[in-house]
Amino acid sequence: MKLFEYQAKQIFAETGIPVPAGKVIENVDELAGALEVSGLPCVLKSQVLRGGRGKAGLIQFAKTAEEARQKTQQLFDSPHGVYKILVEQALDIKKELYLAITVDPMSGKALIMGSAEGGVEIEHLAVSAPEKIIRQKVDITQGILPYQLRNMMFGLGLSGESFKQGMKCLESLFQAFCRKDAELAEINPLVLTGDGQMIAADGKFSIDDNASFRQEGLKRTRAHFDSDLEFEAAEAGFPYLKFNGDIGLMCAGAGLTNTVYDLIADYGGTVANYLEFGGPNYRRAVEAMQFTLRGNPKVILIVTFGTIARADVMAQGLAEAIEKLKPKVPIITAIRGTNEEEAAVILRKIGLNPLCNTEEAVQAAIALCK
Amino acid sequence: MSIFIDAKTCVLVQGITGSEGAFWTKHMKDLGTAVVAGVTPGKNGQSVEGIRVYDTVKQAVIETGAEASVLFVPPRFARDAIFEALDAGIRKVVVTADGIPVHDAMEIRAAALALDAKVIGGNTTGVITPGVAMMGFLPYWIDRVYKPGRVGVMTRSGSLTNEATAMMVAAGYGVSSLIGIGGDAVPLTRFAEMLPLFQADPATDAVLLIGELGGTMEEEVAEALEAGIFTKPLVAFVAGRNAPEGKKMGHAGAIVSGGKGTVKGKAAALRAAGALVADKPSQIGALFETVFPIKK
Numbered sequence: 001m002k003l004f005e006y007q008a009k010q011i012f013a014e015t016g017i018p019v020p021a022g023k024v025i026e027n028v029d030e031l032a033g034a035l036e037v038s039g040l041p042c043v044l045k046s047q048v049l050r051g052g053r054g055k056a057g058l059i060q061f062a063k064t065a066e067e068a069r070q071k072t073q074q075l076f077d078s079p080h081g082v083y084k085i086l087v088e089q090a091l092d093i094k095k096e097l098y099l100a101i102t103v104d105p106m107s108g109k110a111l112i113m114g115s116a117e118g119g120v121e122i123e124h125l126a127v128s129a130p131e132k133i134i135r136q137k138v139d140i141t142q143g144i145l146p147y148q149l150r151n152m153m154f155g156l157g158l159s160g161e162s163f164k165q166g167m168k169c170l171e172s173l174f175q176a177f178c179r180k181d182a183e184l185a186e187i188n189p190l191v192l193t194g195d196g197q198m199i200a201a202d203g204k205f206s207i208d209d210n211a212s213f214r215q216e217g218l219k220r221t222r223a224h225f226d227s228d229l230e231f232e233a234a235e236a237g238f239p240y241l242k243f244n245g246d247i248g249l250m251c252a253g254a255g256l257t258n259t260v261y262d263l264i265a266d267y268g269g270t271v272a273n274y275l276e277f278g279g280p281n282y283r284r285a286v287e288a289m290q291f292t293l294r295g296n297p298k299v300i301l302i303v304t305f306g307t308i309a310r311a312d313v314m315a316q317g318l319a320e321a322i323e324k325l326k327p328k329v330p331i332i333t334a335i336r337g338t339n340e341e342e343a344a345v346i347l348r349k350i351g352l353n354p355l356c357n358t359e360e361a362v363q364a365a366i367a368l369c370k
Numbered sequence: 371m372s373i374f375i376d377a378k379t380c381v382l383v384q385g386i387t388g389s390e391g392a393f394w395t396k397h398m399k400d401l402g403t404a405v406v407a408g409v410t411p412g413k414n415g416q417s418v419e420g421i422r423v424y425d426t427v428k429q430a431v432i433e434t435g436a437e438a439s440v441l442f443v444p445p446r447f448a449r450d451a452i453f454e455a456l457d458a459g460i461r462k463v464v465v466t467a468d469g470i471p472v473h474d475a476m477e478i479r480a481a482a483l484a485l486d487a488k489v490i491g492g493n494t495t496g497v498i499t500p501g502v503a504m505m506g507f508l509p510y511w512i513d514r515v516y517k518p519g520r521v522g523v524m525t526r527s528g529s530l531t532n533e534a535t536a537m538m539v540a541a542g543y544g545v546s547s548l549i550g551i552g553g554d555a556v557p558l559t560r561f562a563e564m565l566p567l568f569q570a571d572p573a574t575d576a577v578l579l580i581g582e583l584g585g586t587m588e589e590e591v592a593e594a595l596e597a598g599i600f601t602k603p604l605v606a607f608v609a610g611r612n613a614p615e616g617k618k619m620g621h622a623g624a625i626v627s628g629g630k631g632t633v634k635g636k637a638a639a640l641r642a643a644g645a646l647v648a649d650k651p652s653q654i655g656a657l658f659e660t661v662f663p664i665k666k
């Protein structure tokens with residue numbers, strides 16, 4: 001789960017990485033209190049998960065309290081779903097570095113990356129001048145060793161006091177990465193200020209959902225989702241994505257779902273919404289169809305090929321869902337796998353024409369949208 | 371012939387007394403797998419499907435000579451169970467658990483590499499040689515997918531395996547051995563590491579690779595082809611050309627992958643290395659026809 005910037009900075013602060021003085025607010029009335037912490041001039045940073053906040057106007061600078069008030073109101077009123085704003089001191093930036101820790105699947109080690117040229121253009125730098133990104137792999141059972149810290153600091157071209165601060169910063173970041181089951185711990189930019197301080201000006205932190213049994217605070221809120229519908233579906237345990245197309249897709253398994261997306265695009269169709277019907281959800285056809293119908297599809301397309309998620313159970317559930325919800329849109333199915341013959345009998349009984357081939361089903365669904 | 375396991379391989383089931391463990395132990399036995407022991411701590415002396423249960427892997431190995439282990443344990447206990455198997459000398463492990471923490475997977479992967487052990491998974495449906503033996507939970511009774519034949523299958527997607535393999539079987543081909551390496555972000559064994567097994571297997575004439583967007587495993591297969599590590603025909607299908615943008619991992623994800631990871635890039639790398647790449651599952655059969663025609 002991706003954390004918001006303010007949550008990432010809480011983790012940084014807990015582990016001893018300096019962060020700018022600041023406070024999170026949820027409405028404009030709380031601004032005065034936050035300004036007492038941040039001082040002026042300040043930065044107003046919308047707490048949204050999307051990238052490119054600066055370009056989208058979701059980060060604003062203010063020199064006076066009045067300017068801060070006006071801009072805070074504008075951010076809360078924006079259509080980007082801003083629920084929280086981080087009010088921070090404006091930094092005197094001398095240099096911007098990049099520091100990140102992620103997972104190297106090939107070696108099973110943590111991969112540390114750094115660059116003396118941090119900031120928003122770091123991805124372009126990785127393509128145009130990959131030698132400017134320095135890397136160090138670390139065995140997580142061994143922990144990060146002093147020479148590995150030094151390698152990174154020399155690579156970043158640091159010396160003197162900032163070398164020492166950088167060592168401490170990276171060591172702390174590595175501890176947080178391990179302690180929090182992070183998939184990503186990134187400081188960008190890691191700022192060197194005019195008076196020689198090293199401060200994490202912005203950060204991204206993502207915690208592995210699979211570690212939720214030993215990590216706290218992994219509860220997603222409305223702010224994590226683009227729409228009410230996606231949030232409600234997630235609360236009910238259904239992975240759900242909303243788009244603006246025609247086909248309401250109920251599919252089981254990531255690989256098959258991705259294939260169906262490909263085929264829909266190949267044959268000129270569009271997706272209204274996608275719902276994961278596999279895993280523990282295959283017995284929940286009524287709820288699944290309710291969510292799918294709320295995406296206003298022109299047709300519902302159901303594609304599965306399951307082992308444990310039995311075809312006959314899905315078909316039986318589907319029959320119940322149709323009887324209960326009486327959907328007005330046509331339904332195309334390609335429900336295959338364990339007990340597929342029984343499934344076909346059930347589906348024919350309720351007047352559907354069960355298909356056996358994914359491509360045929362996709363084409364049939366697209367034809368019904370025209 | 372087969373890869374990874376054959377009818378003689380002595381297989382241990384960790385978590386055998388759970389409902390999934392017991393259910394699939396029966397199916398593995400029915401297919402012909404030599405299941406010799408089960409392990410569930412605290413249940414020593416019990417019997418599941420006629421298989422003796424032990425408290426520890428070490429004890430099971432000493433008494434039965436088990437040499438491979440399939441795990442039906444929950445993801446949070448997978449790390450412990452895998453290290454117990456490795457510590458008892460087992461070097462072939464299949465991990466079905468879906469949801470192993472990434473940090474656990476990193477530790478396991480690093481340890482398996484150091485020991486030269488093959489730990490397959492997590493989040494895999496398993497490994498099968500149709501008609502011979504299986505470790506995992508593959509529905510081998512669906513004969514339009516698991517028909518014995520001469521094509522090796524390597525896949526990272528459970529749901530897509532049935533779809534893509536059925537296309538190949540419909541064209542008249544069959545499966546020599548199938549290896550699901552699992553759908554996790556840190557697979558404990560990678561595609562390219564399985565290729566030498568298919569290369570060495572006289573029962574395998576060609577390989578079907580079922581890939582997905584993300585990561586670099588398909589690119590590594592292309593490198594193995596370029597390096598001559600695998601010289602038999604290879605047909606690939608890679609899903610996710612039009613997948614909605616998934617979870618982007620800060621800037622680090624883009625920097626690590628360095629432009630790799632897209633389906634377009636994977637298909638280009640595989641084609642450049644001499645593989646045939648199907649854009650749609652329905653093309654898989656026809657591509658096999660061009661490299662490995664069926665004698666009619």
